Amino acid sequence: MKIINLTLLFFLGNLSLFAQDEIPVPSEVKIVRSEPYPVVDAYLKEYYPLGNGEVLAIKLNRKGGLIVQKFSGENLNETLKGESLLKIEKGTAIEGTFKMGDSFYFMFSKLTGTQEVTLYSKEINTSTLMFENDEKELLTMTEPENQVPFGAIVLSKQTFPRFSFDFSSDRSKMVVSYRKKPKVKDDSNNNDVIGMYAFDSEMNKVWGNEYQMPYTESLMDNLDFTLDSNGNGYFLIRKYKEEVTRKNRESADNQSLAILIANPEGSLNEVEFNLGEYIIDDVFMKENKDGNIICAGYYRKPKSYGMDGTFVSILDSKGNLRAPRFYEFSLDFIKKYKRISEKQKGRMEKADENGRLAMTNLEMRNIQVLEDGGVVLGGEIYYVTSTTDPKTGRTTYTYHFDDVILVKINGDGELGWMEKFPKRSVTESFRLLVSEKFTYVLFRDPLRNATMTEDGEVNREIRGDYVTAHRVDNKTGERKYLPLFDSRKIDGIAVYQYALNRVTALSDNSFAIELYIKKKSDMMFKVEFEE
Known part of the structure; x- marks a missing residue:
C-alpha cells in the first residue's frame, strides 16, 4: 500500500x-x-491536558521550587503562573506528579525510620497553581526493597523513589504498590510480598493490604499489573512447573499464564490460561469501556528467534477468560521496508517454511482501546548495542528505536489491519x-x-x-x-x-x-x- x-x-x-x-x-x-513567554529553568518538566483545550505545565528546579503554568485559548498563550516551594529534607524522594480525575497531586516520600518510608501527597490547585493545603500522609511501608527504578528523580544523596503507581483507564482510581525486601536471597525459597493500596481521586484510601505471591520467584515472573475503574488490581504472571533450566527454557509445556485478581482482604484469586505451543515474551493489560481487562502481547514459537505474532484475550468482570486469539506476522509483512538481497530472501523463505522466521527485538509499547471495543496495539523494534574503547576500556551504549509495528483488532476479535512504519532512531521512541x-x-x-x-x-x-x-x-x-x-x-x-x-x-x-x-x-x- x-x-x-x-x-x-x-x-x-x-x-x-x-x-x-x-x-x-x-x-x-x-x-x-502562542506568544513567547519567559523560559523556566527546571530539570523536571511535565505536561498535562486539562480536558478543555488547556495545558498545565509542572516544572521542578533543583532547589525544590515548583513552577506551574497554565496555557489557554486557541493559541495556548500562558495565562497563569504559580510558584511554590517544597521543603527538601534528607531522605526525601520525588515520586512524581499525577493527574487523578480533575485534580493534580505531587507525590513524595520520606524516610521516617530506619526501615520505614512514608508516602505523602500535596494537591496543586488548578485555579491558583499553588499547593493546596498541607501534605497528606497516604501510607507507610516497612522493610522496603530500596530498588531504584529506571529514570528515577533524586533530589539529594541517599534518596530514591520507592513506590510504583498504576491508574484505572478513567483515572478515577490509583493503586500505589511496593515490593518488600526479600527475607531470603534464594529465589527458590522466596515468595515476593507486594504492598498495594488503592485511592480515589481525592486521595482517600479505598483499600490496602500486603499480598504474598503464591509461587516462589524461581517459579514465576511478574509480567504486568493493571487496575480497573472499581479499584481492583490485576497481576499477570508467568508460571513454571519446574525451575527454568537450559533444557526446559523453550518448553511451552513448562509454563502457563495466570491473572491474579487482588481483593481488599489480602488474598489473590487466580485465573490460569496457556497459549498452547506458544511462549509469551511481552504483554500488556488494560481495561476497556465495558470494564473488562484486555490482555494482549506478542508470542513466539519455541524455536523461534523473535516474535511470530500477536495475541489478545479478555477477562470479563465475572472472572471469565476468553480463549486467546492469534494473529501471525507473515513473511511479506516481516520483509516490508527492508533492503534484502536475493540470498537473504531465500534464507528468510526457508526459515519461514521451518517455522523459525520472526521479528527480532520487538517490544510492546502501548495499547489503545477504541469506543467500539477494538484495540490498537503499538510496538517497536528496540535493542541496545555497545562499543568499548580499547585504549580507555570505556564502554558506550547505544539505544536503538527502530520500526514501529501497529496491529488493529476489531471489536468482534477479527484482525483489522497490520502496519509497519520504517524508522531508525537512537534518541527517541x-x-x-x-x-x-x-x-x-x-x-x-x-x-x-x-x-x-x-x-x-x-x-x-x-x-x-x-x-x-x-x-x-x-x-x-x-x-x-x-x-x-x-x-x-x-x-x-x-x-x-x-x-x-x-x-x-x-x-x-x-x-x-x-x-x-x-x-x-x-x-x-x-x-x-x-x-
Whole structure:
C-alpha cells in the first residue's frame, strides 16, 4: 500500500525546497503558536491536558521550587503562573506528579525510620497553581526493597523513589504498590510480598493490604499489573512447573499464564490460561469501556528467534477468560521496508517454511482501546548495542528505536489491519494518538524516508529531519504520510530542545508541544488533525 499521496511527491521531487524551505503544512493539519513567554529553568518538566483545550505545565528546579503554568485559548498563550516551594529534607524522594480525575497531586516520600518510608501527597490547585493545603500522609511501608527504578528523580544523596503507581483507564482510581525486601536471597525459597493500596481521586484510601505471591520467584515472573475503574488490581504472571533450566527454557509445556485478581482482604484469586505451543515474551493489560481487562502481547514459537505474532484475550468482570486469539506476522509483512538481497530472501523463505522466521527485538509499547471495543496495539523494534574503547576500556551504549509495528483488532476479535512504519532512531521512541476514525503515529524521521518503497529503496539526496505523523484509517487501514514541522524550525521560527516527552495529547486528534526559541523564551505550539 502506498504511504504518500501525489501532492506530497511533488514536494519531495524538489530537492532545493527541502534544503532551504519548509514543507507546506498538509491540508489535514493545522498548526498555531502562542506568544513567547519567559523560559523556566527546571530539570523536571511535565505536561498535562486539562480536558478543555488547556495545558498545565509542572516544572521542578533543583532547589525544590515548583513552577506551574497554565496555557489557554486557541493559541495556548500562558495565562497563569504559580510558584511554590517544597521543603527538601534528607531522605526525601520525588515520586512524581499525577493527574487523578480533575485534580493534580505531587507525590513524595520520606524516610521516617530506619526501615520505614512514608508516602505523602500535596494537591496543586488548578485555579491558583499553588499547593493546596498541607501534605497528606497516604501510607507507610516497612522493610522496603530500596530498588531504584529506571529514570528515577533524586533530589539529594541517599534518596530514591520507592513506590510504583498504576491508574484505572478513567483515572478515577490509583493503586500505589511496593515490593518488600526479600527475607531470603534464594529465589527458590522466596515468595515476593507486594504492598498495594488503592485511592480515589481525592486521595482517600479505598483499600490496602500486603499480598504474598503464591509461587516462589524461581517459579514465576511478574509480567504486568493493571487496575480497573472499581479499584481492583490485576497481576499477570508467568508460571513454571519446574525451575527454568537450559533444557526446559523453550518448553511451552513448562509454563502457563495466570491473572491474579487482588481483593481488599489480602488474598489473590487466580485465573490460569496457556497459549498452547506458544511462549509469551511481552504483554500488556488494560481495561476497556465495558470494564473488562484486555490482555494482549506478542508470542513466539519455541524455536523461534523473535516474535511470530500477536495475541489478545479478555477477562470479563465475572472472572471469565476468553480463549486467546492469534494473529501471525507473515513473511511479506516481516520483509516490508527492508533492503534484502536475493540470498537473504531465500534464507528468510526457508526459515519461514521451518517455522523459525520472526521479528527480532520487538517490544510492546502501548495499547489503545477504541469506543467500539477494538484495540490498537503499538510496538517497536528496540535493542541496545555497545562499543568499548580499547585504549580507555570505556564502554558506550547505544539505544536503538527502530520500526514501529501497529496491529488493529476489531471489536468482534477479527484482525483489522497490520502496519509497519520504517524508522531508525537512537534518541527517541514514538507516540500514538487514536481517534475513532484514525490512528496517528508520531516520530521524528529523515525526510528521505517519505519516498521509501516497500522494498526499502529511498531517495538519499533529500536532507533534513521532520516531525511526522503516519495516519491510518481505523476501518480500512489506508495510510497517509503527514509531515508536520521541522524539528529545528516551525513557520519560520527557529526552535530548540525538541523532545518527544514534551508532546502533550490535548484530544484524540490534537497535541501541544513546548519548545525553546532563544532569548530566554519558550513558545507553545498546537497541532490539530482535521478529520
